Amino acid sequence: SSGIINSVDEFNEAVSNAQPGDVITLANGVWENAELLFEGNGTEDNPITLTVEEKGKVTLEGNSNLRLAGSYLVVEGLVFKNGFTPTTEVISFKKDKNTLANHSRITECVIDRYNNPERHEPDTWVAVYGNNNRVDHNHLVGKGNRGVTMIVRLNTKESEKNNNRIDHNYFGHRPNLGSNGGETLRIGTSHYSLVNSMTVVESNYFDRCNGEHEIISNKSYNNVYRDNVFYECTGTLTMRHGNETLVEGNVFIGNNKPSTGGIRVINGQQTVRNNYGVGLKGYRFRGAFVVMNGVPNSPLNRYFQVEDAEIHNNTFIECDHIQLCAGSDAERSAVPINSSMTNNIFYNPDKNDVFTVYDDISGIDFKNNLLSPNISAISENGFTARELEFEVNKYGLKIPKKLEGNQGAVLSDKLATKENTGVSWYPKDDIEVELSSGKTIVVSPGLNTLFDAAKNSKPGDILELENGTYTQTKTLAVGHPLTIKSKNSQKPTILFEKKSLFEISNGGSLSLEDLIFDGAESPDRTGNSVITTSKYSMNKNYKLFIEDCEFTNLDVNHSYDAIRVYKNTFADTISIKNSKFKTISGNVIALDKETDDIGIYNSEYVIMKNNVFSHVGGAALRLHRGGKDESTFGPFLEMDHCVFDNVGNDKRNKYDASVSLYGVQVIDIKNNIFNASKGVGMHLVVGEPIVNILNNNFFNSASISVTGDEKYTIRNSWSLPPAFD
Amino acid sequence: SSGIINSVDEFNEAVSNAQPGDVITLANGVWENAELLFEGNGTEDNPITLTVEEKGKVTLEGNSNLRLAGSYLVVEGLVFKNGFTPTTEVISFKKDKNTLANHSRITECVIDRYNNPERHEPDTWVAVYGNNNRVDHNHLVGKGNRGVTMIVRLNTKESEKNNNRIDHNYFGHRPNLGSNGGETLRIGTSHYSLVNSMTVVESNYFDRCNGEHEIISNKSYNNVYRDNVFYECTGTLTMRHGNETLVEGNVFIGNNKPSTGGIRVINGQQTVRNNYGVGLKGYRFRGAFVVMNGVPNSPLNRYFQVEDAEIHNNTFIECDHIQLCAGSDAERSAVPINSSMTNNIFYNPDKNDVFTVYDDISGIDFKNNLLSPNISAISENGFTARELEFEVNKYGLKIPKKLEGNQGAVLSDKLATKENTGVSWYPKDDIEVELSSGKTIVVSPGLNTLFDAAKNSKPGDILELENGTYTQTKTLAVGHPLTIKSKNSQKPTILFEKKSLFEISNGGSLSLEDLIFDGAESPDRTGNSVITTSKYSMNKNYKLFIEDCEFTNLDVNHSYDAIRVYKNTFADTISIKNSKFKTISGNVIALDKETDDIGIYNSEYVIMKNNVFSHVGGAALRLHRGGKDESTFGPFLEMDHCVFDNVGNDKRNKYDASVSLYGVQVIDIKNNIFNASKGVGMHLVVGEPIVNILNNNFFNSASISVTGDEKYTIRNSWSLPPAFD
Ligand SMILES: [Ca+2]
């Protein structure tokens, strides 16, 4: 039968009557809370098809999802948005654990920011079970909550040797989750990692898939990754578990963005050939190319030793980190063996120490690899240094001109592009609005004038405040990017009567310039703050910029913080520059609300430059990342030219420091002055953090205390009387 | 001018043009997000009036509020509901701190559960500033978030000697907040407690105002509390700060409910006369009548010594606790002086030890007081014991027949009643639906049949499950009272694939009977639970009853709890009886999410009787109340006839106990058996907890460890081999 379906009841009836060759067509419109079970058996020549009246005009919203069960089923043209799945999967190739779909296909479907509002509530967008299934030309963008975007599961026999094919999908921007569980594609789990999977992943486009440090997590045998493009993705294609993977012809374009990586090799019999990387800046497990150490007699969920790896004809241009024997430690002591690296190019005229060798590399046979002349070879034989000439190929990539030694990658005609992946009828443009990209609105002093202006603003708008005093009796909800600044050279003063002046809610970002925040009218209660995040989960990351501002009189009662964040919120960047914080009973900012200690934290980048903190009872900064997980990048801290004058001395300062850091991955603290203040406390664990503490003056103050077992550099700590004006 | 107003703009225009005698009338309908500023000056004979087209048909909803400023203003007939104030006050007698309202009146207004969704975000419903104002015949019911319901503020000179009058208001049910900040009426603050206030509070009806242990918190000089009725209110009328208070003619009806109290005396020159209490069961600071010790040279925010107190002609019938020198400790060492207790009646044939004397009472002169014969007098003179005869007065109160000694209270004709307070046009009925008060719905086994039945249920409904297996792929949101039980004698089995089976959301309560909860199909992740509260704030209290149930196979991964609660949620009761908990990797229940340690906790009553806990990695119970605040009642724990077999031994059990208690106020643990388990840990602090640990058997287990500085009783601890079948 055919005909247009208008309700879930009609759909169920059509499905139960469906014969091979039938086409079930969903009517245009919004399908709210539609849980579709598409169960049936077509034939190879006559599948049963679920399609839509017009592509792009049928959306499944609210708590909708789709399950497939049976064989020779085709689904095309569905769009999931404005909601999230009520179960743990949006599109599932199973009805229940015993009833899977085989020989079926999902094509030209869209899943767009279909996110559980709970950031750390896990779900999966596309879960592939069964065999001989194809997932192609789909558009998956903006997963904001925890859970792998697409997964191939191997829990039962029926899913082994599956010949599944994942191709020509557009994996759009996935923001940094700040936690494990942000992978874009995973095949298998550690538990089933010895299973022969035989899935082919080819010609997919990964566009800024930045959820965590595994873009792809391979966890089974005999999979193929071919002709995929990774555009500005942080992390790597990781052969986490399982042997005999073929990784060939993939392209990694870093554009010099931090934490962009390439390929990470673990386990036995891995082949990595003909891949190309450019401008990849990631370090350690996020390197352009990484070969890890294994664990002797590793349990399933740890690291198997690298053996029989064949790594040849790969090209890495202007990539910063090639990491060999990475992760070497007391547990991961099994070095790579019986492996070869042949005909590869490592070319980076701007960086001499591209290679880091963490352990014995005698188990890797190096042959005929080519280096830029500035790079020092890591073994006597197997490397040649020379200048290269480049040309730009049809994909816009910088490629060495043909070499007589046959080094480097030759790319395929089947390479993914933004155009040949996903669907033509759904835009791939960026959705996010930038701060200060909107119109400018002038605001006059008075009661709640700022509140009203903020409430009426549009995303990206700039509120320019005239000279004077602004009193707010209400909390300003910042639900979109908003900039507030002084119109003139004089700083306006903002007073407020609620517990918080600003609440950054989901989707919000805030930039403040040239303003004075005065807490004199705050309620006489504990726990006030000038800026707070939502108390609820935020599944969108936010940004906070503060420049040339003053925060003062935050002391009507104890525990008054300048900025307060909550659990299940995550900032891409918190930047505070050229600002003064004076007379504060609590902390300037404590980024320590992820207390489960499973590798989650509250902000990726924290930047504090040229600030003065004076008479602050609590800490100027607490930054916490607990747990042993190694899946994330940050947090990163840059602290430069700050003055701490009588900071941290209140009895309630539980950190016992002016700056208290726990598990921070990159620490750069230099040119700061501490007077009559608590010092810097650092607990250094996990992930080989990069720690540089340089040129700081601790006068009449505690200085630096370090715990944990990682390396660090402290140089030029002084104790000279500072001359404040 | 006159005429009906249809918008806030019209209102603003009418207000700006208003002349003495004008009446501004709001049109019938819902006023959404209406922030009304009613500013003007009427005259004594010709006030400006804000009224409504028809009483009960004008509601202010969303984020609405009202400010008054000027003089001789009258507001009548407004109803605030379905929302909460965007500022810190709903009705405020000020425009800003310099512009107050005087000679003004709020009458016949209603505020009904107009609560911020954030339980601990504070606000006030009626804030009285200025002088000669009257607040009368209002109906205020169901405040669920933190903050005093009505407050008289004395921040400026203009509010001193204010002659404000608060009368004939109906203060409806206020649920237990489980925290300080749940007062129903407060006059002054500690900071302004030496101010002469002169507010009269008379003929108000307080109906189960149970927010915290201060129903009224008097914090200034020279106020009068007269002819008010307190019906089943937990807590007391407390003279917290300020002298020269007159408390007379008030009636306290406890109906033998726990924690119901009467009057608490602190500070100098307090007069307490002619008050009547019956059936009051509260203990310590919640006693029927309490005289506290003070702090020598007390700071403003602590306890001034009681001196010159005149306590006469009060009647206490069937009240359990008269507390003298209450709170006596190292800090509160100043005993009452120069005080008298005369002509009072303390009559309770069922309790002999009605009086508790914590310190030296020689500073109180006892004269002509009357006791029931069973009660032992606390001083040689001043007490006479005799049997009394009673009659029922026109208010339905049990009153001693006229006595020749003139002891006891004589009540006024102006006493508040439920009828003569509040408004006639708004119902005073209870709103809450009870568990199991609805219809019965039979549910058959299958995929998501229980989910669907729960989703379609109405408040109070009972789902009866037929024999069989119920698999849920979705989490059941419990947003109203819901009962789920077995239809037959055999227990149905419930399996579930999401992180939690049940989520109790705001407004929900859950009763489970005769069911098996099997975690075998739970996702292989950490942190599952069978039952969870909302992760978000709940401003309504919930109840959870579990009877004759089994919880099993909760161990797919670590940290799987049977029940998990979140911060900013509060249970009136969690009761678990005749149930089995077997093979659980996490805790049965950890009520420890209020980590700010400011006297907040997660459940008032916890009852565990006749349960078996076996192979539980974490604790069977953690119950935490941190901080030094003394404003609340619980938590209360009753644990009887439970078996603990291999409980608490997982390395992740951070409590290092099977039962871990911190700051619990009443602990009753008896007749339990512990085998190969961690023991009972108790930290006893704050509030003179009542602790009885009797007849427990600890075999091959840790037993009881106690820290803290409070008294407790442990008797009959055994260590005998148990005979389990
Ligand atoms: Ca991962």
Ligand SMILES: [Ca+2]
């Ligand atoms: Ca209180």
